[in-house]
Amino acid sequence: xTALLSVEASTKRFGGLLANRDVSLTMDPGEIxxxxxPNGAGKTTLFNCISGYMHPDTGRIVFDGRDIxxxxxxxxxxxGVARTWQVVRAFGRxxxxxNVVCGALQRxxxxxxxxxxxxxxxxxxxxxxxxxxxxxxxxxxxxKRLEIARALATRPKLLLLDEAMSGLTxxxxxxxxRLVRRIHAELEVTICVVEHVMEVVMPLSHRVVVLDYGxxxxxxxxxxxxxxxxxxxxxxxxxxxxx
Amino acid sequence: MARIALIIGAxxxxxxxxxxxxxxxxxxxxxGFLVFVNAMLGLGWNVxxxxxxxxxxxxxxxxxxxxxxxxxxxxKLGVDAWLGLPIAAAVAALICAVLTxxxxxxxxxxxxxxxxxxxxIAQPIGATWEYIGAAQGLFIPVKPRSNxxxxxxxxxxxxxxxxxxxxxxxxxxxxxTLGLMAWVExxxxxxxxxxxxxxxxxxxxxxxxxxxxxxxxxxxxAAVFGAAGVLYAFWAxxxxxxxxxxxxxxxxxxxxxxxxxxxxLWGPVLGxxxxxxxxxxxxxxxxxxxxxxxxxxxxxxxxIIVVIAAFRPTGLLSLPWARWFGRRRSALA
Numbered sequence: 030x031t032a033l034l035s036v037e038a039s040t041k042r043f044g045g046l047l048a049n050r051d052v053s054l055t056m057d058p059g060e061i062x063x064x065x066x067p068n069g070a071g072k073t074t075l076f077n078c079i080s081g082y083m084h085p086d087t088g089r090i091v092f093d094g095r096d097i098x099x100x101x102x103x104x105x106x107x108x109g110v111a112r113t114w115q116v117v118r119a120f121g122r123x124x125x126x127x128n129v130v131c132g133a134l135q136r137x138x139x140x141x142x143x144x145x146x147x148x149x150x151x152x153x154x155x156x157x158x159x160x161x162x163x164x165x166x167x168x169x170x171x172x173k174r175l176e177i178a179r180a181l182a183t184r185p186k187l188l189l190l191d192e193a194m195s196g197l198t199x200x201x202x203x204x205x206x207r208l209v210r211r212i213h214a215e216l217e218v219t220i221c222v223v224e225h226v227m228e229v230v231m232p233l234s235h236r237v238v239v240l241d242y243g244x245x246x247x248x249x250x251x252x253x254x255x256x257x258x259x260x261x262x263x264x265x266x267x268x269x270x271x272x
Numbered sequence: 273m274a275r276i277a278l279i280i281g282a283x284x285x286x287x288x289x290x291x292x293x294x295x296x297x298x299x300x301x302x303x304g305f306l307v308f309v310n311a312m313l314g315l316g317w318n319v320x321x322x323x324x325x326x327x328x329x330x331x332x333x334x335x336x337x338x339x340x341x342x343x344x345x346x347x348k349l350g351v352d353a354w355l356g357l358p359i360a361a362a363v364a365a366l367i368c369a370v371l372t373x374x375x376x377x378x379x380x381x382x383x384x385x386x387x388x389x390x391x392x393i394a395q396p397i398g399a400t401w402e403y404i405g406a407a408q409g410l411f412i413p414v415k416p417r418s419n420x421x422x423x424x425x426x427x428x429x430x431x432x433x434x435x436x437x438x439x440x441x442x443x444x445x446x447x448x449t450l451g452l453m454a455w456v457e458x459x460x461x462x463x464x465x466x467x468x469x470x471x472x473x474x475x476x477x478x479x480x481x482x483x484x485x486x487x488x489x490x491x492x493x494a495a496v497f498g499a500a501g502v503l504y505a506f507w508a509x510x511x512x513x514x515x516x517x518x519x520x521x522x523x524x525x526x527x528x529x530x531x532x533x534x535x536x537l538w539g540p541v542l543g544x545x546x547x548x549x550x551x552x553x554x555x556x557x558x559x560x561x562x563x564x565x566x567x568x569x570x571x572x573x574x575x576i577i578v579v580i581a582a583f584r585p586t587g588l589l590s591l592p593w594a595r596w597f598g599r600r601r602s603a604l605a
Contacts, residue, residue, distance in 0.1 A: 106479035120470035135479035
């Protein structure tokens with residue numbers, strides 16, 4: 030199977046800081062990939078490079094057979110990558126429905142069609158009844174769902190979720206995990222989740238990629254990852270490594 | 273309720289100048305003309321400033337471009353005003369697109385400053401370019417028209433019906449602009465403009481080319497300003513730099529938009545209906561008194577802006593009118 034996304038030796042430097050160093054990874058169609066790592070490991074930088082908000086200094090990013098290394102975000106969205114944000118970026122003064130309509134207009138010019146699609150997605154993300162609420166007035170959990178609905182409205186092949194569950198209560202987190210599973214199963218979207226909460230990533234992901242200090246240190250099934258020496262060292266420190 | 277208000281407003285706008293015509297107080301028809309010119313400009317500015325959220329303090333450049341284009345077409349080629357009007361609007365939009373594309377790299381205050389800079393550059397160009405008459409500008413000769421129809425068709429009203437004619441011309445252009453803006457607001461453009469205003473990064477993430485849509489927004493603004501400039505040029509029968517590049521051609525519509533409700537279709541209309549008569553009536557009533565001289569109206573404007581900014585920064589339209597005047601909901605329901 031050819032990979033949907035392949036990142037080839039991507040390096041991104043901010044002054045003296047190497048945020049990503051020679052990071053290579055692939056995502057196959059239909060996968061849920063967990064991207065984890067301690068704070069400052071370079072996860073969001075990698076997301077920014079894939080979605081076009083930053084461009085790697087060296088290396089290459091290929092999506093769906095197309096080189097998108099230096100492509101702008103709106104073109105990458107058009108190619109089929111959608112993302113959400115670690116700190117939510119809803120269109121605060123627009124209603125929830127209008128937020129999603131903006132996404133749907135990526136694939137149609139007809140407002141009525143975009144509205145219908147947006148309603149479906151609000152229903153899908155369990156935001157029904159909140160259509161007319163200004164996005165700024167929604168709860169954090171609802172804003173995160175709204176971002177997901179808006180991203181899905183662009184009909185992505187690959188969905189990048191940047192900490193879609195951080196800051197949520199345990200119940201909200203469980204609901205968000207269910208939503209990610211439904212997106213994967215019902216909409217057949219390949220998903221990459223950046224997450225801190227291990228109890229969320231491990232059962233959800235088919236495969237986990239671990240970054241530490243900008244370098245990929247592990248890539249494998251969740252079972253293999255939790256036993257990986259280097260990963261344990263990165264997360265728990267040297268003392269726990271040999272156990 | 274809104275529909276009734278709309279019908280009453282439209283009737284009032286159409287019938288307003290008729291008793292004045294019979295009475296012979298055409299001055300108040302000219303006040304009405306200026307209300308609609310400024311309402312139209314406000315509708316135009318609302319696209320870039322209200323929906324797209326980019327503060328543009330230099331749209332008067334395109335008012336001047338429109339006025340000069342139509343005047344040149346008329347004086348040099350004999351092209352009538354109504355034919356010159358769409359050409360002038362298109363030229364204004366095109367020049368705006370070329371000038372604005374590089375500016376869209378700038379954001380926030382820096383974008384605003386750069387629009388002012390373009391206006392400052394336009395002033396010496398207007399004052400020294402011989403082809404467009406330099407500081408003297410261009411004069412638009414009135415050709416004698418045999419009847420009202422030919423006067424209306426050439427946008428050249430003279431004599432006792434001059435103020436009346438321009439009033440209806442301004443009303444017609446205003447209504448056309450309002451209709452177009454109502455369409456823009458509900459179209460893909462309206463959604464994309466507001467998305468960029470609320471969060472440019474997020475907008476790009478869902479496939480919106482922010483630079484392209486900012487250029488489109490400002491070009492729509494420029495087209496409206498250009499069209500209004502044509503109307504003004506034929507009313508004033510002259511175009512010269514100090515007049516068409518005057519700062520008031522942006523500050524009045526911007527103030528009207530902010531007072532009425534920025535980012536709302538009817539905001540600039542309400543604002544113009546409130547603000548423009550204040551300045552006109554004050555400058556005439558105070559004309560012979562001890563407070564004579566210009567400037568008092570600006571103090572009053574300043575106070576209105578301060579009050580609105582302090583108590584209702586989203587504008588008068590955002591007040592709960594429906595709750596005050598709408599159908600009363602039953603307390604039992």
